[in-house]
Amino acid sequence: MTVKARLAERAREVEAYLEGCLRGRGIPDRLLASMEYSLLAGGKRLRPVLTLAWTSMLGGDPARVMSFAASLECIHTYSLIHDDLPAMDDDDLRRGRPSNHKQFDEATAILAGDGLLTEAFSLMAEASFKHGLPAERVLRAVGVLAAAAGGGGMVGGQAVDMAFTGRAEVTLEELRRMHAMKTGALITAACECGAVLAGAPDRDVENAREYGRAVGVAFQIVDDVLDVEGDTATLGKPAGSDAAMGKSTYPALIGLAQSKELASGHADEAVQRLVDYEGAGKTLLADLARYIVDRVC
Template sequence: MTPQELKARLGESARMVESYLAECLHGRNIPEGLLKAMEYSLLAGGKRLRPVLCLAVAQMMGLEPSRVLPFASSIEFIHTYSLVHDDLPAMDNDDLRRGKPSNHKMFGEASAILAGDGLLTEAFAVMGSVAGDIPADRVVRAMVEVATAAGSGGMVGGQQLDMEYTGRDGVSYDELRGMHAMKTGALIRCSCLSGAILAGASEEDNQRIRIYGEAIGAAFQIVDDILDEVGDEAQLGKPVGSDIEQGKTTYPSLMGIDRSRELAQQHVDRAIEQLRPYEGPDADFLRCLAQYIVDRVS
């Protein structure tokens, strides 16, 4: 798959998710002010990596993407809620997100908190809606994976550790890796794994996809740390250099830019190795997507 073909498929999948997101919150009895705040962040753009991963894995395992679309798109609800809350003054205190003022800058802190709460809760209602089309036992298992990844032993716990480590000297590589595996990696892992589960994949396939998701999640965070130092703010849509200003330990601060790049590539190589048994355009897309994560800083 050429880089152009990769970007074309990534864009096509993202547009399918965008189309669903633009309508899915309507008719759910959400007060207008709250709906406006929720959609402000939910529809702010981005590559929609997490739902795209869910869709691609499900399709590789034989399940039509349209049947998975509500579930996959709901993972973007959870990701968006985490960004809204991370940007709050009590957390990372960021004024810019995806090139626009952060939610709390537009709607105030209270509405931003409620918008995040609403997105997180609505996610599981929408996920459950696929149970009429996909066997309920698969849906329940996939929902448990997502809830675990998003919860106190995953993304929420990782955010707690991130706050505890901020400004602290002597954060080790193992602590940094563990924190990011929870805060960033868990949701990427479950995006992949839930697609396989919904498709009824074997336990061997599930394990391979789990490792693939963990590996690209690790690579994604390392690259994010690198981009925070060397990236372009206009392209990233968020402030550059904020990690250093806030006293955060990052992969580049621990091991330098070059070694961080090497480590990210090692994780990508591990991810690609897990896809060795699979053939066809969906497997090729997932292989190229893994490499694309690192190529952003080549």
């Protein structure tokens, strides 16, 4: 089975959980429809899959971690809804469909994002009080994920990205720091939380964190490359939008060839963090690191 097929297989397990995770929570019908419109729109489900993969490789029970893994997808989806808004990136398409604010309206889209972010913390807590994980593990993982999603992580990265848009002479180091916050922080947290929830020792948690950090950089570089080389139909969102908005990207700073080489190098760094492990879990994580570099969408 190819790594793409294995990723899809695990993504389907996440999808099955996501399909019901917002039901029975008293969410008004139109708001629920908006939240599920984006949450269930497909995608690679990379972040929850990484959480589950690290948990499994380190001897934890993925079934008990699923609600926590799903919370990462809720947070990621909320960020996409808000990123697409006219005040942010002003994108009309997401995953091949109208953006949330185009399908519903801006106010509903904002509230859908707010709802997904908040419900994510309920899902995190359920890993303990519904699925029996030790509370101290869950509490530690909640802290990791909250920091990654907040002002010092994903949200702060988006703020810096907006400040950089249209600005000349953004340095490579500034770009690296911005993407480490905007994209890398949540991917890093996905891996680290998987290790924490498995009850792994600090050395394994460090390996998970550094694997995630390297994969996060590679993922963002490839995203920048695909915005140049990809097409809208394949990407499911407007190709060329980075250049059109004057965004700072790796290809703009160092060119396509060097960007691809840099992404490959970071994937190799991620794989090096797996040398102490063995089995199918290690193989999946190694293949995922390389797939991120080779993907076309």
